[in-house]
Each structure stands twice: as C-alpha cells, then as structure tokens.
Amino acid sequence: MSTPFTPQAVEAIKRHMNDDHAEDALIIVRGLAERPEASTAVTSGVDAEGIEFTIDGGERVRVGWGETLTERAQVREAVVRLYREACGRLGIPAKGEH
Numbered sequence: 001m002s003t004p005f006t007p008q009a010v011e012a013i014k015r016h017m018n019d020d021h022a023e024d025a026l027i028i029v030r031g032l033a034e035r036p037e038a039s040t041a042v043t044s045g046v047d048a049e050g051i052e053f054t055i056d057g058g059e060r061v062r063v064g065w066g067e068t069l070t071e072r073a074q075v076r077e078a079v080v081r082l083y084r085e086a087c088g089r090l091g092i093p094a095k096g097e098h
Contacts, residue, residue: 003047009072010046017043017051017079024083024095029053031086033061046075051082 003010017025022041028051029041038055045052050064065078087094 004070005046005048005072005075013046013072013075014043021079024079025053027090027092028063028079028082028086029055029061031089032063032082035059035061036090051079 005013025043026038026041029038030036033053033055035055040057041053041055043051044054044060045062048065048069050062052060052062054060063082066081067078069075069078084094
C-alpha cells in the first residue's frame with residue numbers, strides 16, 4: 001500500500017470516518033466490498049489506492065478508490081463517490097449532505 005499521506009493525516013481521516021461516518025462506512029462495505037451481512041465497519045486504513053475497513057470485529061476488507069489519490073483533499077470526494085455508488089448498488093437513497 002502506497003500513501004502520499006502522513007501517519008497523522010491517516011489517523012485523522014480514520015478518526016473522522018469512525019466518529020462521523022460509521023453508518024456510511026457500513027454502507028460502503030455492504031455495497032462495494034460484497035459483505036451485505038456486515039453489521040459493523042470500522043475504518044482501519046487509508047492510502048493512495050483505497051480505504052480499508054475492519055468488519056464485525058475482525059475481517060479486513062478493502063475498497064479501491066478507482067484512481068490513485070495524490071492529496072489528502074481528494075479523500076473526501078473519493079469517500080462520497082464510494083458512498084453514493086454503494087447506495088446505488090444497494091438500492092437505497094443517498095443522504096444529501098456529506
């Protein structure tokens with residue numbers, strides 16, 4: 001896993017995802033990581049190629065961004081894109097604000 005992000009940036013991204021977007025992470029896991037039965041998803045890693053989640057307390061799954069990120073600011077856009085794609089696959093409405 002390559003990363004243009006500092007360890008501090010990775011920790012901040014993980015903290016933000018886990019504190020503010022835990023439900024969104026679970027939707028991403030269910031819709032894009034092919035784990036529809038998952039009941040919890042904790043963001044456990046992020047790098048230039050994708051985001052990693054630990055689900056149901058143990059299994060780690062990765063979802064790729066679909067492009068290589070080069071700046072921290074791109075992470076937000078990439079997560080929103082994954083979230084909306086997952087909602088579409090699951091047939092649920094996406095929340096308007098992210």
